[in-house]
Amino acid sequence: MMRLVVVLLAGLCGAACDSGGPVAPEQLVVEAFIEASPQTPRVVVRRSGLPDASYAPAAALVDGATVHARTAAGTLTFAPEAGGTYTAAVGLPARTPFKLEVEVEGARATASGLVPPQIALADIAINVPDTPVEAVLLEGFDLDSLGVTLDEGFIYPIEVTLRWARPAGYSPADSVYWVQTRLAPVVAFTSTVLDFFLLAEDVFNEQTAWQPGARRYEWTGVYAILVETRTTPLPVHELDVGLLRSTEAYARFARTRADRDRREPLSNVAGGLGIVAGIALDSTRLHVPQRPMASTPQTVGEK
């Protein structure tokens, strides 16, 4: 009976027992992308800010932190540089597991990672269609007013195939890695609808890209170049191509970076925010030349 009375009072209390509102913890934000030696590791430490106050990234940098990376072979100490940046004098070998520790003014953030073996783009094949295609250039919906901002235009949907080899000294332990690919034309445009059909960036388990026949990894993406008319030739442009190998923690971070108005990227930092991951990165900028209409698709760039 007493319990029921308690339940009754608790129910009547209702919202008065509700949470009093968001708190604003100030947290360490650790950003570290550690590549295998001979690259030297670099860590950036910042603080988070209050949501209602202005927040300048430069002002959020934290100096005076103690940063260590612990491995089976010993401890790597990071020296402070200007502006919340800390670097180590030597690098970590590929396939080295590590634990990064950051301490400042009693706050401590830690994260674990694994340095992946190096990655290198073996070749890049670009396939440009003969003519541009008609496309909807929908920029967004405003559901409250039923308004649609929309235009129709012409695009060249350009396929790019990236190929890369297995790391040297490959073993089954290397099957844990994930890959992020990126095609970024220097002059880009966005369209809400088209972005679903293009594939300018992807994050996937590396093993799913393995081509047994060719004995290499392969991924094909699509980006688009906007043109004015149906007869406009493909304009000369620059294309940044990136290929990154890392662990599942980085893949989760990379996959959850979109929809910033809804969510934040998943962090692997205990006691703080941000991302700490071993990465292997290769990137290049391609010059995609103008080509006459109705020419035969061909590989225009190769690394």
Add this chain to the structure above:
Amino acid sequence: MLRSAVVWSVLFGGLLLVWSGTAPEVWAQRIVVSTEAEPLDVGLRRFRAETGVDLVFAQRLVRGKRSSCRYEGNSLDDALACLLRGTGLKAEAVRRRQYVIVSDTVAEPVLSSARRGVLAGFVTDAETGEALPSAHVALPAWQIGTITNEAGYFALPSLPEGLHYVRFSYLGYEVQDTLLAINQRSRIALQPQAFVAGAVTIEDERRNRASLQVVPGLLNMPVQQVEALPSFGGEADLFHTLEWMPGINKLGSVNGGMVIRGGTPDQNLYLIDGAPVYHPWHAFSLISTFQTETFQEVKLWRGAFPAEHGGRLSSVMEAQLRDGNRDAPQAQAALSLLSGRFVIESPITSNASFMLAGRRSYLDKLIGQQHPVSNAAGQRDTLRTGYYFYDWNAKLSLDLTPRSKLSFSFYRGRDVLDLRLPFDLSLDFSSWLRPADLFFEVDQNWGNRLYAMRYQYLFSSRFFVSVNVYNSAYEAAEGSVIRPTSSALLASQYRVRLRDIGLRISGDYVHSQQHQLHFGIQVAQHRFRSSLDGRIQRSATAQDTLTNTNRVEAMDMAAYVEDTWRPTARLRVQPGLRVSSFSEGQYLYVTPRLFAQYTFDPVYFILRGGFSRQVQYLQHLRDRYSFAYDLVSIRWVPASDEVRPGRSRQASLGAESRPLPSLTLTADAYWRDLRDILLPEDPFRVKDGLIGPGIDVGTLLGQYTPGVGRAYGVELSARYEQGPWRVWASYAGGRALDRAPEQGDETLRPARFDVPREARTVIARVGQRWDVSLAGTVRSGYPHTVPEARYVVQGPFDAEPVRYLHRPNINNGRLPAYMRFDVSVGYRFGWAGVAWEAELQLYNILNRRNVFDRFYDPDQPTLRGEDRLGLPFLPLLELQASL
């Protein structure tokens, strides 16, 4: 708000506790009786005519008897005693201004050794002849009573031979008092109560309304009341009407499933004539598939339900289709903004009747479904703008013998959306209709189909059996073709089908006045089928495909027994046990229930309480990745080795009081905990792809994690009905909390539909021609996750640091309070020999744009939410004709 809640509850508690005892009856007018060897029936009739007192008597009791009496005074009891002196009869007051004349020597409420028998019969509607389930049957002299079963049958055993004064009552019907003999199967016809101005509630009638239902939290609504309350879309809709009841909300602004006491919509079970309906919604969950006029009775058990029902954690709604008018053909037709509908019912023979109802939306008939178009260049195309929904309800009912009845029920409801439109739509509809190279096509259809057969047989006056066989299916399909460029294409086809074949056998055995047993077995085979065939052509040669099929079958079996035990005149106890098993995962659960009702006073204070356990073997999961099959991506997933059934325990306590003739007060408190419910593994996950990882059950389950939950609260309501006025007011306070232990959640957080406080009111005036009602609701907003900090991270490919908002605590905030007031105005008139009723419904008369979602832009200098708003003020109209 809290202060008002406390004041409210103190007042309510005071009313419950303070009112006790009955007011002495004073007969204002002077009574004069003067008879000399006058036939008793003549004397009684004159007495009735002169005093206005209602006297109930059997003719055979008074036949041949004479009365000699002289009385002058103001005591009814004394006057009647005088009138009956020397006749061997006496008058028993059954309520104010009503007496029943009974024998002095027969049917005394004393357990003697006289021969005993069973008082039994069927209760029906006097106008239609249909059975009335859940009607109350009371013997005031014996202080016993019972409730009719689904066939309208009742039995009260162990009564001495002779005539018994019996009172029948049912919400929405006139109370009827009569004399019945034992061992004769009687048929009692109750007259529907006219909702007219000037109707007076007789004070002691509230005594008859004292519910014999033992389970706390039961809502039993007559269809007339559903029709009298504001709804949406211009026509009466059961689910919208339930929104005015405490503890019941809708998922969205006007659409979405029902949220009962903070539970999720998939935790509600919907039954039509004993068969489950898996998706009882039309028009993207805007209105229900339940066509109100087709139902005889609707019951909603909130949280706790009797042993007969199981398989869900939150509620059970049981609706029974009408048998059809047994006396005369009847037809009704109506047209609202959303749909047109009709109901036809008629007797076939003296022992058979049918009911047929249909409803269809007509928007597609106004704007057309297919539009052949061409342009100046000679290009031709056929655009499509079709959307419609329809329902068919039918029931055929046959009385095979006086002891047996057979009925067939059919329900078919379907929504069909068929669109082919160019991308560049504007509000100018005429601009849509032109040939387009870039277009989208959506072909969706979903619906339920139900066949049910029920056979009821009265083996003896004590033993009643009902057998139900049903086939219930839910099907949904979505085909999409999207061509945003001449070289890109999405083509996907998604199908899902769930089919149940079930058998339910239930029995009622009236062992004694102390024990009435209800028991049965239920067997259901569930068959789940789903398939996905998707293809994305990104450019001339880049293409992704995804093909999945999934088939699961499972057997769900249950047996139950429940005793309604009446150890004393005031106490009713209902212990029950349900044993259920599920073949997938080989689960076996024993879920006991115990409910009790103690009647301190049938008018002033009835207390109910109970404890129950529930188990749910099917859970509703939504794919959280893909846009391609967004509208039909919710699937029922059965328990298995990988996913345990959801379980709950609930304790509840309820009180009911009628302190004034027109006022009913109720209070319910509940506490519930839940285990193995499925919560989103990533609550922030948003759909961001055309085709997700697929539809395999494992893939869906990977998006969820086991969780635990807790809900508790109180619901207070007051109901005032006086003459043409009806006023309902309610307050509900409570919490619904959950957490995911496998994700490290250590403390409970507000669940998605946690509503700490809500207040509702309905004020209605029902007149001869005009009906007016105002209904309002004010409640806490749904929980919402508010960012608590901001930060930047610069990824390996980023040129600049990117801003993010930190959201460490899920549901740490709340959307603004929800407030809405609706007005409904109805006018009845006759024209061309037809009874018409026009109804204007004004939705959201304050034009308050309630917030149902909020976003935050991390790049704003200071945090400011961008709101997604609900519907503005809408006028809606319906016209109804009855033949």
